[in-house]
Amino acid sequence: xxxxxLAVTTGRILRQLRHDRRTVALLVVVPTALLTLLYFMYADQxxxxxxxxxxxxxxxxxxxxxxxxxxxxxxxxxxxxxxTTGTLERLLTTPLGRLxxxxxxxxxxxxxxxxxxAVASAAAYxxxxxxxxxxxxxxVLIAAVNAVLAVALGLLCSAFARTEFQAxxxxxxxxLPQLLLCGLFVPRGQMAGWLQAVSDVLPLSYAVExxxxxxxxxxxxxxxxxxxxxxxxxxxxxxxxxxxxxxRRSG
Amino acid sequence: MEDAxxxxxxxxxxxxxxxxHGIGCAVPRGxxxxxxxxxxxxxxxxxxxVVGVQVVGSGSVTVLxxxxxxxxLRRRVGYLTQAPSVYADLTxxxxxxxxxxxxxxxAADADxxxxxxxxxxxxxxLVGTLSGGQRSxxxxxxxxxxxxxxxxxxEPTVGQDPVLRADLWARFHALAAAGTTLLVSSHxxxxxxxxxxxxxxxxxxxxxxxxxxxxxxxxxxxxLEEAFLRLIRAGETREGATP
Numbered sequence: 001x002x003x004x005x006l007a008v009t010t011g012r013i014l015r016q017l018r019h020d021r022r023t024v025a026l027l028v029v030v031p032t033a034l035l036t037l038l039y040f041m042y043a044d045q046x047x048x049x050x051x052x053x054x055x056x057x058x059x060x061x062x063x064x065x066x067x068x069x070x071x072x073x074x075x076x077x078x079x080x081x082x083x084t085t086g087t088l089e090r091l092l093t094t095p096l097g098r099l100x101x102x103x104x105x106x107x108x109x110x111x112x113x114x115x116x117x118a119v120a121s122a123a124a125y126x127x128x129x130x131x132x133x134x135x136x137x138x139x140v141l142i143a144a145v146n147a148v149l150a151v152a153l154g155l156l157c158s159a160f161a162r163t164e165f166q167a168x169x170x171x172x173x174x175x176l177p178q179l180l181l182c183g184l185f186v187p188r189g190q191m192a193g194w195l196q197a198v199s200d201v202l203p204l205s206y207a208v209e210x211x212x213x214x215x216x217x218x219x220x221x222x223x224x225x226x227x228x229x230x231x232x233x234x235x236x237x238x239x240x241x242x243x244x245x246x247x248r249r250s251g
Numbered sequence: 252m253e254d255a256x257x258x259x260x261x262x263x264x265x266x267x268x269x270x271x272h273g274i275g276c277a278v279p280r281g282x283x284x285x286x287x288x289x290x291x292x293x294x295x296x297x298x299x300x301v302v303g304v305q306v307v308g309s310g311s312v313t314v315l316x317x318x319x320x321x322x323x324l325r326r327r328v329g330y331l332t333q334a335p336s337v338y339a340d341l342t343x344x345x346x347x348x349x350x351x352x353x354x355x356x357x358a359a360d361a362d363x364x365x366x367x368x369x370x371x372x373x374x375x376x377l378v379g380t381l382s383g384g385q386r387s388x389x390x391x392x393x394x395x396x397x398x399x400x401x402x403x404x405x406e407p408t409v410g411q412d413p414v415l416r417a418d419l420w421a422r423f424h425a426l427a428a429a430g431t432t433l434l435v436s437s438h439x440x441x442x443x444x445x446x447x448x449x450x451x452x453x454x455x456x457x458x459x460x461x462x463x464x465x466x467x468x469x470x471x472x473x474x475l476e477e478a479f480l481r482l483i484r485a486g487e488t489r490e491g492a493t494p
Contacts, residue, residue, distance in 0.1 A: 004352075004355075005352075005353060008349060008352040008353065009349075009353075012338070012341070012345070012349045015341060015345055016338055016340045016341055019340045019341065019342075019377060020340055085334070085336060085339075086332045086334050086335075086336030087336045087337070087338060089304055089332060089336065090330060090332055090336040090393075091353075092304055093302045093303065093304060093325060093328065093330045094325055094350065094353045094354065094397075095325045095326050095353055095354065095355070096353050248303065248304055248320065249303065249304055249305060249306045249307075249320065250304065250305070250306060251264075251265055251266070251305075251306045
């Protein structure tokens with residue numbers, strides 16, 4: 001990896017995003033709009049005594065899940081475009097290293113995911129009265145790491161898609177099982193053993209657990225840091241696998 | 252002086268189809284060599300082998316003294332793909348500056364490359380809003396920007412107006428005069444006369460490897476299209492005799 005090439009590549013990807021104003025607007029506005037919807041959905045639900053309200057519990061997890069879903073989709077399509085428009089082939093004939101490109105995407109869309117999470121968190125805490133024991137900054141941090149994981153998975157999956165239609169189909173394949181088993185719908189402890197085992201190897205489960213730790217504890221816990229490390233580790237593994245799918249020579 | 256590109260017995264298969272059947276040729280330094288042939292003859296595959304992105308069956312490709320695709324060559328070789336490979340959602344200048352930064356060049360080098368392809372007036376336009384010809388010139392600027400020693404251009408003049416085409420060819424010859432080697436493909440025979448040397452390829456086989464004048468002398472006709480037709484017919488007759 002070359003820091004200068006990584007930096008110019010990150011800048012190039014962010015510049016592309018900046019020219020697409022509608023995408024930027026959607027990235028910023030949609031999570032906040034959906035959280036507002038969630039707020040009114042749960043507005044009249046009674047809160048069980050001694051427990052966080054439904055909105056607090058669900059909105060906290062959604063703050064981590066929005067960047068995960070969106071950055072996965074954005075990255076899959078962006079990388080597929082690099083492959084289909086020939087820019088990838090050209091890049092591979094330049095001094096750019098494969099990891100420069102992959103980490104460039106990781107940094108650029110990781111920053112975009114962090115910005116998205118920051119805006120959504122500001123709205124959730126400031127306007128919708130989200131209440132967590134821990135700091136909002138930790139929520140943004142976890143959401144940002146989650147965004148990087150989504151970018152890494154998107155880069156990897158784009159190697160298995162020939163068309164944009166196929167790339168979009170990977171979203172339900174990769175994201176939905178993680179969402180169903182992450183503990184948001186059914187607490188992980190109440191799942192059948194084999195489902196728990198599956199949940200244990202899905203990285204999103206750790207991101208959600210980390211967020212729940214922030215919800216329940218005033219100070220960052222050891223479990224939270226371990227979970228963040230697991231998510232970051234999964235992102236690095238996915239990036240390395242994605243590098244293996246990027247061949248300079250093709251048939 | 253050593254040749255810029257030396258190709259020996261190059262065989263390439265794509266899928267189950269053999270695309271190149273044992274090509275052997277050399278491209279001298281500081282010249283404009285034309286790679287001519289009909290669509291589907293293997294020009295792009297041969298160029299991809301030279302820039303080191305093509306999986307090669309057998310044979311060797313040596314570029315500037317090193318095996319094609321060597322990491323050190325990536326700073327010394329520029330490649331223009333046939334379809335314009337630039338970012339449609341960046342401006343012309345942003346594209347050129349990105350590729351120049353990859354080669355460790357300054358922004359001023361990028362702006363000069365944009366001006367060299369006649370796009371100074373459209374530098375701030377998004378590539379997605381350009382005409383086809385402008386877009387392929389934007390792509391060309393990105394291939395020239397690193398001032399590479401070898402420039403491989405896959406059909407750079409398609410869709411350009413005649414005046415611009417003449418300008419681009421003048422630019423290629425100026426680069427060659429300064430010591431750069433250019434390998435330029437085209438399926439239009441009237442561009443053959445503009446090259447210092449010609450490689451004519453058809454159905455994955457080399458039909459001619461000579462200067463335009465030598466091709467004319469060998470076939471006894473002035474028109475290069477007619478000359479190539481004769482070379483192809485002569486080759487087919489030979490093949491017909493020994494099936």
